[in-house]
Amino acid sequence: MAQLxxxxxxVGGARFVRGARVxxxxxxxxxxxxxxxxxxxxxxxxxxxxxxxxxxxxxxxxNDTERGWGRAGESERVSAELTAYGVGWPWFTLGDLDLGTxxxxxxxxxxxxxxxxxxxxxxxxxxxGVRLLPASxxxxxxxxxxxxxxxxxxxxxxxxxxxxxxxxxxxxxxxxQGLESAVAAPAALEAVASADVVLFAPSxxxxxxxxxxxxxxxxxxxxxxxxPVVGVSPIIGGAAVRGMAELCLRTxxxxxxxxxxxxxxxxxxxxGLLDGWLVDSADPEALGPLHAAGMEAxxxxxxxxxxxxxxxxxxxxxxxxxxxxxx
Ligand code: GDP
Ligand code: CA
Numbered sequence: 001m002a003q004l005x006x007x008x009x010x011v012g013g014a015r016f017v018r019g020a021r022v023x024x025x026x027x028x029x030x031x032x033x034x035x036x037x038x039x040x041x042x043x044x045x046x047x048x049x050x051x052x053x054x055x056x057x058x059x060x061x062x063n064d065t066e067r068g069w070g071r072a073g074e075s076e077r078v079s080a081e082l083t084a085y086g087v088g089w090p091w092f093t094l095g096d097l098d099l100g101t102x103x104x105x106x107x108x109x110x111x112x113x114x115x116x117x118x119x120x121x122x123x124x125x126x127x128x129g130v131r132l133l134p135a136s137x138x139x140x141x142x143x144x145x146x147x148x149x150x151x152x153x154x155x156x157x158x159x160x161x162x163x164x165x166x167x168x169x170x171x172x173x174x175x176x177q178g179l180e181s182a183v184a185a186p187a188a189l190e191a192v193a194s195a196d197v198v199l200f201a202p203s204x205x206x207x208x209x210x211x212x213x214x215x216x217x218x219x220x221x222x223x224x225x226x227x228p229v230v231g232v233s234p235i236i237g238g239a240a241v242r243g244m245a246e247l248c249l250r251t252x253x254x255x256x257x258x259x260x261x262x263x264x265x266x267x268x269x270x271x272g273l274l275d276g277w278l279v280d281s282a283d284p285e286a287l288g289p290l291h292a293a294g295m296e297a298x299x300x301x302x303x304x305x306x307x308x309x310x311x312x313x314x315x316x317x318x319x320x321x322x323x324x325x326x327x
Contacts (some may be wrong), residue, residue, distance in 0.1 A: 001030045005195040005227070008028040008134075009036045010054030010206025011068060012234060012243060016201035017059060019310025021129045025254075027179055027318070031130040032191040036203070037115065038142035038176060038211030041157055044088040047100035047109055050159065051208065052119055052134055053101055060126030071097040082101075091164045094185065133191060135212040138182035142207055145172040158207060167247045174207060174251065176214050184215035192221040198319045199314070200274075201273035202241075203300065205261050206207075213273070222273050228281035228321040230276035233258040233314060236302055259286035267294040275324035278317050298323045313326045 006017055017033050020316040021142055024031055028116055039050040055061040057071055064072045074095035082088045094102065101122065108118035123132045142158035155175060161167060163292040192198060203209050209231075220230055235258045240246045246256045254264045258279035266272015276296035279286045283299060290297035304310040 001028050001197040002205070002225075003032070003191075003194055004197050004199065005032045005034065005191045006028045006199045007199055007203070007209055007271050008032050008051070008055065008201040008213050009099075010039070010051035011027040011058075011205030013051065013201040013203045013208065014055045014058035014063075015204075015304040015310050016232065016314065017055065017130060018307045018316045019304065019312070020199075022307050022311035023057070023314055023318075024129060027315075032133060032195075033130050034133050034135050034188045034212060036135055036208045036211050038140060038207060039158055040139065041141060041159060043092065043094070043102075044082055046094075046099070046106045047115075047262075048094070048102050049105065049115075049119075052132065053098065054133055056101075056126060056128065058125055059132075062126070064149040065170040066270050070095050072240070074098065088162070089160070092159060101234070114185070127241060133188045133192075134185055135184055136215050137185045138178060140178040140182045140211070140215065142211055143175045143177050143291050145175060146170060147172065160245060167244050171247075171251050174210075176211060179214060179216070182215060184212075184218040184221070189217050189221045192218070192225050192227075195225055195227040197227060197294060197318060198222065198227050198229040199317050199321070200265070202227070202232040202234040202304070204240075204243060204248060204253075204311075205234060205247045205264065206245070207263075208253055210248075210252075219273065223271075228275045228324040229268065229273055230261065230278065230296075230317050230321045230324065231274050232278045232317055233280060233283070233286075233302060235261055235263060235283075241303070257286065258290045262286070262290050262295065262297070263293055269294045274322040276317075278313070278320055296320050298303070 036051045064070050083090045115134045143155040144161040168314050263279035265274045279299050280302040281299050300316045
């Protein structure tokens with residue numbers, strides 16, 4: 001059985017992993033997902049892990065497909081009570097079913113389980129078809145340095161920046177809080193080391209994949225693994241398909257193009273992370289610079305409109321990985 005390890009954020013990551021899961025039986029794949037934990041936060045006394053939960057709900061078939069996030073059939077009675085008490089963030093709604101997950105997770109953490117162990121316990125309820133791992137057991141949270149109306153710089157949590165302000169506030173930089181005393185989760189590092197193929201989902205390159213890569217030990221594990229490492233572009237035709245990747249890339253000074261994001265991760269032979277980079281058919285001009293930099297690259301359709309279209313993208317990524325291995 002081939003070990004496939006996928007680095008992923010939440011909603012975009014989940015679409016990609018659902019595609020990988022379609023191929024699992026036919027291609028004899030054992031799939032492990034390393035989820036971004038930089039969006040995690042303590043809210044109303046509970047540990048909330050947005051990307052792990054997006055993956056769990058989507059792979060478990062319990063996600064709200066219309067709204068695009070959270071649980072299907074959700075209600076918000078508890079949130080209304082919290083707001084009445086003036087507790088929590090009124091603009092960050094936690095559904096009742098979703099709160100059940102956060103309470104269960106917090107209970108497990110309070111019992112002394114690591115986030116890796118707690119995630120395994122939560123995932124056991126759902127038939128995910130993949131192993132779901134947090135990128136870190138330590139609390140590393142993405143903060144954003146913004147500038148107030150009075151010109152003062154201050155740090156806010158990434159979820160406040162995105163959900164409350166929609167990124168619509170003068171933004172200086174992203175900062176991962178807690179990195180000094182953190183490491184990547186041992187199980188996540190092992191999943192990279194023992195992989196036959198590593199894929200980067202077309203997740204946000206700054207605050208999803210980028211945050212996973214800041215965790216001490218992760219870059220080294222990716223450089224050392226014998227597996228080919230191939231990424232899929234979240235940028236199609238010079239724009240992010242869904243989400244805020246454009247805003248994030250501009251903030252870190254990376255051009256919003258398929259080639260620029262691939263080169264930002266960098267070619268492995270030159271000390272970067274990628275053996276191959278898949279771009280969309282709309283971006284053939286990206287291939288020249290990528291090849292010149294020493295990366296395998298191919299242009300194929302990258303719109304994840306269904307599990308089947310996502311599966312075709314994963315199959316193309318695996319085929320590029322096979323090419324990279326023999327190159
Ligand atoms: P989040 O954590 O919920 O924000 O989700 P991710 O970080 O996993 O994914 C968000 C990114 O996925 C967006 O910035 C998009 O650029 C990318 N994305 C979303 N849908 C598609 C798609 O259909 N095709 C491709 N190539 N990228 C997509
Ligand atoms: Ca996220």
